[in-house]
Structures are given as C-alpha cells and as structure tokens.
Amino acid sequence: xxxxxxxxxxxxxxxxxxxxxxxxxxxxxxxxxxxxxxxxxxxxxxxxxxxxxxxxxxxxxxxxxxxxxxxxxxxxxxxxxxxxxxxxxxxxxxxxxxxxxxxxxxxxxxxxxxxxxxxxxxxxxxxxxxxxxxxxxxxxxxxxxxxxxxxxxxxxxxxxxxxxxxxxxxxxxxxxxxxxxxxxxxxxxxxxxxxxxxxxxxxxxxxxxxxxxxxxxxxxxxxxxxxxxxxxxxxxxxxxxxxxxxxxxxxxxxxxxxxxxxxxxxxxxxxxxxxxxxxxx
Numbered sequence: 001x002x003x004x005x006x007x008x009x010x011x012x013x014x015x016x017x018x019x020x021x022x023x024x025x026x027x028x029x030x031x032x033x034x035x036x037x038x039x040x041x042x043x044x045x046x047x048x049x050x051x052x053x054x055x056x057x058x059x060x061x062x063x064x065x066x067x068x069x070x071x072x073x074x075x076x077x078x079x080x081x082x083x084x085x086x087x088x089x090x091x092x093x094x095x096x097x098x099x100x101x102x103x104x105x106x107x108x109x110x111x112x113x114x115x116x117x118x119x120x121x122x123x124x125x126x127x128x129x130x131x132x133x134x135x136x137x138x139x140x141x142x143x144x145x146x147x148x149x150x151x152x153x154x155x156x157x158x159x160x161x162x163x164x165x166x167x168x169x170x171x172x173x174x175x176x177x178x179x180x181x182x183x184x185x186x187x188x189x190x191x192x193x194x195x196x197x198x199x200x201x202x203x204x205x206x207x208x209x210x211x212x213x214x215x216x217x218x219x220x221x222x223x224x225x226x227x228x229x230x231x232x233x234x235x236x237x238x239x240x241x242x243x244x245x246x247x248x249x250x251x252x253x254x255x256x257x258x259x260x261x262x263x264x265x266x267x268x269x270x271x272x273x274x275x276x277x278x279x280x281x
Contacts, residue, residue: 002082003083004053006139006211007048009046014169018063018066019064022075024047025061028060034050042155057081059079059081060078090217092206092217094128095206095221095222097204097223098123100122120182120184120185123181125178127206129161129163139157141155142159144207146197146202147202152176152177155167155169165178180202182228184199184228199227200225201223203224
C-alpha cells in the first residue's frame, strides 16, 4: 500500500452502506491516526489521513456497515503495513476487444433480478494496465461507455493487474463491465428492456478514476464490430443461460463477514457478499 495513497476506500456490498462515524484508522497500539472521512463514489466512504502514512508502519482500519433491511452490523477491521511512497499514475494502459462470438447469454431487466435468454454477437474487452497504475488499481473505480453512452461501471478494485473484472455485480445498468453484446434475431416479447447494442461498428471507452487523487487518467478506447452475421454453433462450449461475467443476488451480507483487502491489501470491503452465481468459462 503506497504511503502517499490519497485515501483509503471502504466499499460495502449492494444494499448496504458504511456508517461514516465508525470509519477510523489506528496505529498498532490503538492510537488514532488523524484523518477525515468523506463520501466517495458508489456509496463508499473514504478515509483521508491528515499526513502521508509512514512506510513500514502497521495500521488498523475499522468500519461498521449498515444493512438497508437489517440495521447496523458489527464493527469490522483489517490490518496492513504502509509501503514506500510512489508517484501518482499519469497513464492508464491499453484496451483491446476479443473476436466476436455468437452465443446464448442471459439478459437482465432494468429493475429486477430476473433474466431471460438471448442469442447474439458478443465480445469481451481486455485491459492491460500501465505499470505505474498497477499499485493503485484497488482504489480506482471504472466505467465503460460505448459510442459515448454509458454501458456499465465497476466499483473500486473492479479490475485486477491482469485486466480481469472479478466483481460480478451488474449494478444499475444490469450489464457486465467488459462484456458487450447485441441481440440478434426476432425480438422476444418476454425479453427485458436491456437489449444491448445495435449491430454494426462501435467504439468502447474505458475510464478510470483514482479516488480523491485530483487527477484525470486518460481514457482508453477500442473499435469493434458486432454484425449478427454468424449463426449460433450447434454445439457451443458455453452453456445456455450462463452470464459470462456472472451476477450476484441482491441482499445484505450475512452476519460474521469480515473485512478483506483486495489485491495489495488496498481497497477495503468490510462485508462479504451473500452469494454469486457461477461465471461461465
């Protein structure tokens, strides 16, 4: 964890929030570290130390969550040791799009957890972060736009150093961050309104924001095409109905969930998600 990190981000699961009055940073002996707590993106709370952390010093971060349906949770905590200060990143990385594939996948409605099956052309975005960005990835939140329109977003830590998106929540757009699709064939009257992209050429843009850093990471783009020209294979490897990036059930976390640190003991998620559906290979 870089000692000059702009802020420690506490991320709750869906349908939960963080009680800002309970977020605090302590030394190993319990001495409070002077800091302020402010609201961050996507229902997070950000603890900003008054002075940079001291390299080699162990710290303890505490917070308490509030379940929208079950009241306050127990205080959770995690410990970490500050590393050397690093220059803040000025580059983002590169973005590519995989070869389009015809497949059957789940399409989710705008306001419910239900889904229906759709057939269409799909592609998966691949991200390679720049080396200077990698140490700060757990504190970056992401969004993807297609042709200038919002497609999806991921909370802090949503992309790993290998460019993968392990966070399988679909959020308000009910779409995976890096999975792009168009629905081919005749409209299904039972299909939810989230229909995806129109067939043709498009441009995807990935934007990253380092929380509380007061800098703008340059967006990265890639052109791709979904044509609906190819037919669905007779024996597809993908199982129909599987969502390539998965999804998770809405609901508050079970009691006893603990604070865990993503990647480099960084973005702190104090409450476990209840369950996730298995992602397709």
